[in-house]
Amino acid sequence: MANTLYIGNKNYSSWSLRPWLALRWAGIPFEEREINLRQPGYGQQGIAQVLAVAPNGRVPCLHADDLVVWDSLAICEWAAEQRPDAGLWPRDARTRYTARSAVAEMHSGFAAVRRDLSMNIHRRTPAVAWPQDTQADIARIDALWSALRTTHAARGPWLFGERCIADAFYAPVATRMRSYGVALSPAAQSFADAVFADADFLAWEAASVPDSWDRPGFPIIDRLHR
Ligand SMILES: N[C@@H](CCC(=O)N[C@@H](CS)C(=O)NCC(=O)O)C(=O)O
Structure with missing residues (x-):
């Protein structure tokens, strides 16, 4: 399974840090793509680069093969179900x-x-x-x-x-x-x-x-x- 986690700027994107940690702690391999959120459309869920990968115009967003999971908590729940023994x-x-x-x-x-x-x-x-x-x-x-x-x-x-x-x-x-x-x-x-x-x-x-x-x-x- 190919997992890609789209995240915002690591210094600022608090929502992105959450599932990123959960995936790492569960030992789930993933590729990360950091999107610079200081772009036109920020705050209005209107950044084109984000909308291209996340239906709600926000990061974090996970692509697991053809499955799209947006929202930090939904991604953490996905990780917990993928690795039930990881203690998430x-x-x-x-x-x-x-x-x-x-x-x-x-x-x-x-x-x-x-x-x-x-x-x-x-x-x-x-x-x-x-x-x-x-x-x-x-x-x-x-x-x-x-x-x-x-x-x-x-x-x-x-x-x-x-x-x-x-x-x-x-x-x-x-x-x-x-x-x-x-x-x-x-x-x-x-x-x-x-x-x-x-x-x-x-x-x-x-x-x-x-x-x-x-x-x-x-x-x-x-x-x-x-
Ligand atoms: N409830 C969402 C919040 C996600 C969120 O607000 N992300 C911010 C960055 S930390 C974002 O993508 N903002 C883009 C925008 O508002 O245009 C989650 O838990 O994932």
Whole structure:
């Protein structure tokens, strides 16, 4: 089977990182094609290069032979079904339902964090006073990670002990916390540390390149993040 995963810019595309990690963690071979999202049509699902491969005009999008799977969660589910023994979902049913809840919460929520702490793997800015809705999102994420880490600490360093799709879903969030100087509680930080030490995450990070306007020395950065 020939698998091709279309993704956005590695420094910025948080949705793309999720299934990319899931495929790597499951040991599913795939070819990746990174599409530069800074093109006309961005934000309107109107990038011609994306529309040529993804019916919804967004990445990530997986082509598995003639099957097209768009949306990060659908791709992760595909990976879990392809490799049922890879542990992409926790084996214990109750733990699995909790993991699915955590993933769904990320997939459909945290709009304020997505708005104010956009993923930018290379960015480091000092902490700022966030609007109330953003503070509430951050507090909820911290509480969720802390509770899961406390419950599952004996089984490993990930949210549910062993690495699963929930970790892939929150990996980009861990980078957002790091980029914007968010102080996490120690248990929550231990999850972020597990992400930052993961070989596959490190491979993605090493390949992530900020746009030229987003590099030190370009004054526009100061205007972007006050
Ligand atoms: N819910 C979708 C979101 C995908 C998404 O919003 N992708 C962004 C890049 S991270 C995109 O392709 N944007 C292109 C556009 O809006 O024109 C998923 O989980 O895959």
